Amino acid sequence: MALRGPEVFGPGSRGSLDEAGAEGREAAALAAAAGVALEDDEEDDGRRGLLRWDGFSAWLHCVCVVGFDLELGQAVEVIYPQHSKLTDKEKTNICYLSFPDSNSGCLGDTQFCFRFRQSSGRRVSLHCLLDQFDKDLPVYLKKDPAYFYGYVYFRQVRDKTLKRGYFQKSLVLISKLPYIHFFHTVLKQIAPEYFEKNEPYLEAACNDVDRWPAPVPGKTLHLPIMGVVMKVRIPTCHDKPGTTQMAQLTQQADTHTSIILPTVHEVDLFRCFCPVFLHSQMLWELVLLGEPLVVMAPSPSESSETVLALVNCISPLKYFSDFRPYFTIHDSEFKEYTTRTQAPPSVILGVTNPFFAKTLQHWPHIIRIGDLKPAGEIPKQVKVKKLKNLKTLDSKPGVYTSYKPYLNRDEEIIKQLQKGVQQKRPSEAQSVILRRYFLELTQSFIIPLERYVASLMPLQKSISPWKSPPQLRQFLPEEFMKTLEKTGPQLTSGIKGDWIGLYRQFLKSPNFDGWFKTRRKEMTQKLEALHLEALCEEDLLLWIQKHTEVETVDLVLKLKNKLLQADRENLPVKPDTVAKLRTHIDAIILALPEDLQGILLKTGMT
Secondary structure, three states: OOOOOOEEEEOOOOOOOHHHHHHHHHHHHHHHHHHOOOOHHOOOHHHHHHHHHHHHHHHHOEEEEEEEEOOOOEEEEEEOOOOOOOOHHHHHHHHHHHOOHHHHOEEEEEEEEEEEOOOOOOOOOOOHHHHHHHHHOOOHHOOOOEEEEEEEEEEEEEEOOOOOOEEEEEEEEOOOOOOHHHHHHHHHHHHHHHHOOOOOHHHHHHHHHOOOOOOOOOOOEEEOOOOOOEEOOOOOOOOOOOOOOOHHOOOOOOOOOOOEOOOOOOOOOHHHHHHHHHHHHHOOOOOOOOEEEEEEOOOOOHHHHHHHHHHOOOOOOOOOOOOOOOOOOOOHHHHHHEEEEEEOOOOEEEEEOHHHHHHOOOEEEEEEEEOOOOOOOOOOOEEEEEEOOOOOOOOOOOOEEEOOOOEEEHHHHHHHHHHHHHHHOOOHHHHHHHHHHHHHHHHHHHHHHHHHOOOOOHHHHHOOOOOOOOOOOOOOOHHHHHHHHHHHHOOOOOOOOOOOHHHHOOOOOHHHHHHHHHHHHEEEEEEEEHHHHHHHHHOOHHHOOOHHHHHHHHHHHHHHHHHHHHOOOOOOHHHHHHHHHHHHHHHHHOOOHHHHHHEEEEEOOO
């Protein structure tokens, strides 16, 4: 199969695939999600053409190759599979985000990650397979339908045969999945050989991905790619935070596995926080409160890793604002995010261009980092400095802010990490310590909120099968604050400081808004599920004897709608409750006259 479409896909080029083909693939994805096996030899060629890329689409949207053209500049040379759809705006963003800024001076191979907004005009794909598994993921790993991730392997080497004197090319994986460590590992396996062997190799790698099992959370997956097998496990929302299930799997001998990944999404936390670990707690507060934050770094690798580490530090809370691991002056949101006519937005930006030192001078919190050292080498600790001292990107590394932390600094974690540095403890071990510290800090902060929100749930005895489910009580900030005296973070954390001030600020943040909306939705769904169970426990046949035919028909239609809602919204209903309700509906219909039976049996699904 030929990989290339037009010779060069510049930012203004268009993809090719009719809508019917796209709908056919989505219908096929539905079949795959339902577990329908389709044997190759049983299908004609046309049907196989529609179904072929379902496995690939569960993991990746597409693979792009971005090269440098002397006339066009950065250009998308290859999009694979060819039917993959990208708008002109998306292609332009991919072009500019796939190359380091010229001042970065990245010679050799560089890996980094970017995130960009999906075009508003694009027809939303059903992504049936992904939607099915999304509900079992931890909240911080759920895909955001409005964004794509780009995982980049960039190569720049001297080549005298080229006019420019350098070979410059990026292999880019575009995906909705935030599995940073996993996709960087995939690129390490395929990118170096791709640059030697070109398109046929890329096609073979994509065919391997197409044969992968679906990204089911909680299952151990064996994923073959170009001669190696990767063994991974995607976390579930039921996992205990801070644990990895892969640890026990590594004990078992497995002759087929070449690479075992202990995590799919985590970055080397200590390596990223190493220059600023004295200020880790302050940075945790800034991220928790959704404060505007810029990371100025010498290369996209450093900027993207540091931004992702910051977002990761409030886990298991999800960071609900926007974040850009690598952001350039060509980004479609550049004007929106750098304007001085309004306050800086709640976003974390990773930048490398010196121009940003001037453009973002008005931002309240800026982290300037130098080159991240390899494991074992510890850079000098940076200081907190006043913003007015930040003149250029060449300014000394430091955290430039006038922010005063609400909590007192935990000296214990600093001593622990410094001791690890002196003893040359591996970066992985330091990361485990730092991750556990952030986890315990976040849990100490969130448990009082969880406890209070749980108290807003109506009592189960107030749920009547013949009335609408009761509403949750309103969240009252002052009522919550009063609970902190007896059941506040002091029960689980020894850190002193103005916790109440931190909570007050958090309640105004996008992270609280996102967290509370998620919890409110979960609790409302729980009430709907309890209402369904209450209906199941009623003697509905006795009820219809005391009511008119019109009321009985109305009941059947309402019960059918309840079942559809339970399925559509993935309500936490026990399977036997659904089965019992279906039996009730069938029994009620059979008790009605035949003409009504025929109509009701055709209405919806029983």
